[in-house]
Amino acid sequence: MIFRGTDTVAILLEWIMARMVLHPHVQAKAQQEIDTLVGSGRHVQDSDIPNLPYLQSIVKEALRLHPPGPLLSWARLAIRDVHVGKLLVPAGTTAMVNMWAITHDPSLWKDPWAFNPDRFLEEDVSVMGSDLRLAPFGAGRRVCPGRAMGLATVHLWLARLLHQFKWLPAHPVDLSECLRLSLEMKKALSCYAVRRYDIPLPT
Ligand code: HEM
Numbered sequence: 001m002i003f004r005g006t007d008t009v010a011i012l013l014e015w016i017m018a019r020m021v022l023h024p025h026v027q028a029k030a031q032q033e034i035d036t037l038v039g040s041g042r043h044v045q046d047s048d049i050p051n052l053p054y055l056q057s058i059v060k061e062a063l064r065l066h067p068p069g070p071l072l073s074w075a076r077l078a079i080r081d082v083h084v085g086k087l088l089v090p091a092g093t094t095a096m097v098n099m100w101a102i103t104h105d106p107s108l109w110k111d112p113w114a115f116n117p118d119r120f121l122e123e124d125v126s127v128m129g130s131d132l133r134l135a136p137f138g139a140g141r142r143v144c145p146g147r148a149m150g151l152a153t154v155h156l157w158l159a160r161l162l163h164q165f166k167w168l169p170a171h172p173v174d175l176s177e178c179l180r181l182s183l184e185m186k187k188a189l190s191c192y193a194v195r196r197y198d199i200p201l202p203t
Pocket residue numbers: 001002004005006008009012067068069070071072073074136137138139141142143144145146147149150151154
């Protein structure tokens with residue numbers, strides 16, 4: 001439980017920050033949204049997140065392009081012959097759902113390789129498991145039990161990182177992937193953080 005809840009959150013944040021330095025106009029738009037709501041005199045709070053729709057769209061778009069758990073229902077074994085639609089899955093087959101392939105499928109997503117958070121402002125797609133085009137936490141009985149906590153953590157961290165700092169690449173960003181237990185960046189992200197506001201740390 002602890003492992004599933006820490007590496008996924010950290011890995012997703014690293015992917016998002018990679019996108020922020022690769023797409024400075026997206027970063028600036030998110031900072032403008034946060035500045036308008038929060039200003040420069042206090043830190044972002046959890047209660048601000050529902051009022052930051054563009055920030056939420058960035059997280060959704062990162063979950064679509066870089067799902068930390070790309071294979072769902074990891075290694076389920078068919079214990080008897082079963083039909084899925086017209087397809088026969090023979091007993092003894094190990095099967096899993098390739099969510100990565102679904103979230104990059106051009107028949108489901110316009111311009112699937114583009115990082116475009118605006119797509120989720122145009123269409124509100126849930127990531128919680130009710131829409132199988134984008135189920136980065138799985139769906140059904142084995143859906144991730146920590147998804148609300150994971151999302152809340154990522155939203156708050158991202159909002160605070162963007163509010164406090166402007167992010168610039170220290171080295172060219174390499175988006176190569178590496179599938180371990182989660183889908184990680186093959187080469188660690190390295191960037192500069194330039195302070196935007198000097199807000200005292202909360203006591
Ligand atoms: C952004 C963060 C997270 C992502 C992307 C994520 C993703 C996933 C995915 C894809 C699965 C597998 C679903 C399946 O096999 O169909 C899963 C399972 C699981 N997750 Fe998460 N997760 C995240 C955060 C968390 C957190 C914060 C916790 C705990 C506090 C957690 C605990 C678990 C556990 C215990 C399972 C196994 C559930 C089972 O097999 O019944 N996850 N998660």
